[in-house]
Amino acid sequence: MSREVVILGAGMHPWGKWGRNFVEYGVAAARAALADAGVAWRDIRFVSGGATMRCGYPGYVAGATFAQALGWQGAEVNSSYAACATGSQALAAARAKILGGEVELALVVGADTTPKGFLAPARGERPDDPDWVRFRIGVTNPTYFGLYAQRRMHLYGDTVEDFALVKAKNSEHGVHNVLARYRKRFTPEEVAASAIVAAPLRLMDICATSDGGAALVLASRDYARRLGRGDAPRLAAISVVTPTFPSALLEMPDLATDGAMAATPASFRAALPQKAYEEAGLGPEDIDLAEVYDLSTALELDWIEDLQLCPRGEAAALLRSGATRLGGRIPVNPSGGLACFGEAVPAQALAQVCELVWQLRGQAGARQVEGARAGITCNQGLFGHGSAVIVTR
Amino acid sequence: MPSTSSPPAPLLPGWYTLGEPPQLIGSHCAGCGSHYFPRLATGCRNPDCSDSRLEDVPLSHNGRLWSFTTASYQPPAPYVAAEPFVPFALAAVELERERMIVLGQVVAGVDLDTLRIGMAMELVIEPVPAENEPAGRLLWKWRPAGAAP
Numbered sequence: 001m002s003r004e005v006v007i008l009g010a011g012m013h014p015w016g017k018w019g020r021n022f023v024e025y026g027v028a029a030a031r032a033a034l035a036d037a038g039v040a041w042r043d044i045r046f047v048s049g050g051a052t053m054r055c056g057y058p059g060y061v062a063g064a065t066f067a068q069a070l071g072w073q074g075a076e077v078n079s080s081y082a083a084c085a086t087g088s089q090a091l092a093a094a095r096a097k098i099l100g101g102e103v104e105l106a107l108v109v110g111a112d113t114t115p116k117g118f119l120a121p122a123r124g125e126r127p128d129d130p131d132w133v134r135f136r137i138g139v140t141n142p143t144y145f146g147l148y149a150q151r152r153m154h155l156y157g158d159t160v161e162d163f164a165l166v167k168a169k170n171s172e173h174g175v176h177n178v179l180a181r182y183r184k185r186f187t188p189e190e191v192a193a194s195a196i197v198a199a200p201l202r203l204m205d206i207c208a209t210s211d212g213g214a215a216l217v218l219a220s221r222d223y224a225r226r227l228g229r230g231d232a233p234r235l236a237a238i239s240v241v242t243p244t245f246p247s248a249l250l251e252m253p254d255l256a257t258d259g260a261m262a263a264t265p266a267s268f269r270a271a272l273p274q275k276a277y278e279e280a281g282l283g284p285e286d287i288d289l290a291e292v293y294d295l296s297t298a299l300e301l302d303w304i305e306d307l308q309l310c311p312r313g314e315a316a317a318l319l320r321s322g323a324t325r326l327g328g329r330i331p332v333n334p335s336g337g338l339a340c341f342g343e344a345v346p347a348q349a350l351a352q353v354c355e356l357v358w359q360l361r362g363q364a365g366a367r368q369v370e371g372a373r374a375g376i377t378c379n380q381g382l383f384g385h386g387s388a389v390i391v392t393r
Numbered sequence: 394m395p396s397t398s399s400p401p402a403p404l405l406p407g408w409y410t411l412g413e414p415p416q417l418i419g420s421h422c423a424g425c426g427s428h429y430f431p432r433l434a435t436g437c438r439n440p441d442c443s444d445s446r447l448e449d450v451p452l453s454h455n456g457r458l459w460s461f462t463t464a465s466y467q468p469p470a471p472y473v474a475a476e477p478f479v480p481f482a483l484a485a486v487e488l489e490r491e492r493m494i495v496l497g498q499v500v501a502g503v504d505l506d507t508l509r510i511g512m513a514m515e516l517v518i519e520p521v522p523a524e525n526e527p528a529g530r531l532l533w534k535w536r537p538a539g540a541a542p
């Protein structure tokens with residue numbers, strides 16, 4: 001790539017259950033990112049919004065909604081929706097504009113206000129929609145997390161104590177993050193004492209849904225140099241590949257995999273970082289920290305293996321060795337992860353990148369991963385959307 | 394108000410047979426041999442197969458337990474719960490012939506501690522609660538093969 005794209009600014013609105021309009025969170029995050037970048041809103045020539053499906057029409061056209069709230073100034077605008085990968089998709093749109101030489105400076109924003117309890121499908125009697133059918137049958141998101149966790153216990157000998165240790169580890173990290181919703185240390189014993197939701201997983205193994213907002217300011221390397229910020233972290237890769245046929249794993253919201261008689265199934269989760277590694281010209285051995293989508297504690301262990309940070313089946317051993325905690329060989333979710341944030345769908349993938357930016361700049365305070373030079377994020381959403389992003393210094 | 398004696402109708406008509414043994418109805422591609430559930434109206438999903446003639450086929454009645462979990466809290470609508478809500482188990486079963494994993498509720502009364510990944514499972518049809526229909530609606534469920542009905 002002849003042109004390079006850097007991240008000039010990162011900003012977030014704290015995660016919580018505030019119950020306010022999502023636009024407030026997005027605007028606060030955008031202003032924080034602009035201030036962090038040291039650029040004026042007027043100079044942004046492309047606004048890329050991560051859409052939300054839970055806040056009515058302004059949410060569907062989030063890019064324009066945020067641009068209007070910040071003050072119409074004639075920039076080009078985009079709105080992206082890709083489930084949990086929404087932020088990365090919005091990020092990819094902005095990066096493409098800069099790589100194509102059309103603009104020098106872009107703003108990416110995602111924010112959400114979530115309802116209480118389980119995420120539920122759109123209303124009406126819609127048996128053609130697999131999302132409707134699975135909820136009618138009683139299959140919620142935690143159902144899938146429970147199935148995967150049980151599978152890990154069977155295949156690799158993971159225990160519920162391992163899963164609880166993931167939560168305890170992430171809570172240790174989140175204590176140091178003022179942007180996190182939950183900033184309390186939890187012991188494995190406290191996790192084990194919480195109610196079963198989707199066996200073997202308990203309430204504290206499963207992430208909550210939250211309100212929050214996150215934003216990034218992207219620029220060409222040349223533009224950053226002219227601002228005296230030529231050393232800004234580089235957006236080295238964005239992977240948004242689809243799964244390949246046939247599906248290997250029962251994925252949300254499906255009730256069945258493809259039959260596997262015609263071809264050999266391959267892992268979707270593993271394909272996401274693989275493409276990002278190839279694009280960045282890096283391997284798992286080059287990664288200093290990872291922000292992974294811990295929708296459940298057990299899922300963090302799956303991701304660690306999908307990222308090839310250890311061989312398949314050995315993530316629990318890696319966790320027990322302390323390697324994935326701050327100060328370890330490869331800290332995972334130094335931000336505290338979804339365990340401490342809760343999921344704010346269109347903002348989450350951007351929040352993961354915000355953490356990488358602060359870590360690579362050495363600004364993460366008590367959460368700092370010493371000498372971090374490369375970080376990776378990953379997440380997976382419904383209907384074959386997922387992403388992995390690599391940022392380097 | 395519907396009579397309590399009216400026989401239950403399928404919750405998802407055309408998704409399964411009600412005969413003995415009951416079977417899910419899927420799509421089969423004659424071109425590449427792939428199976429799908431639920432049925433596909435859009436042709437084969439194999440990217441290397443251009444065949445659009447899918448035929449309806451009954452899927453294996455039996456399979457092996459791939460994984461299982463519970464719904465310990467009441468799921469949100471459109472799920473319809475009995476009053477009071479009774480927690481239930483869910484199973485993902487890999488169909489014997491098609492090597493396709495299909496998710497479904499586990500019949501009531503199965504002790505979770507007796508479930509083992511890899512054990513033989515079979516499909517049954519049972520009523521589940523439905524809005525304003527006391528007899529409920531018929532849905533597929535999984536149970537350990539050979540378990541007493």
Ligand SMILES: [Zn+2]
Pocket residue numbers: 422423424425426427437438439442443444
């Ligand atoms: Zn085919």
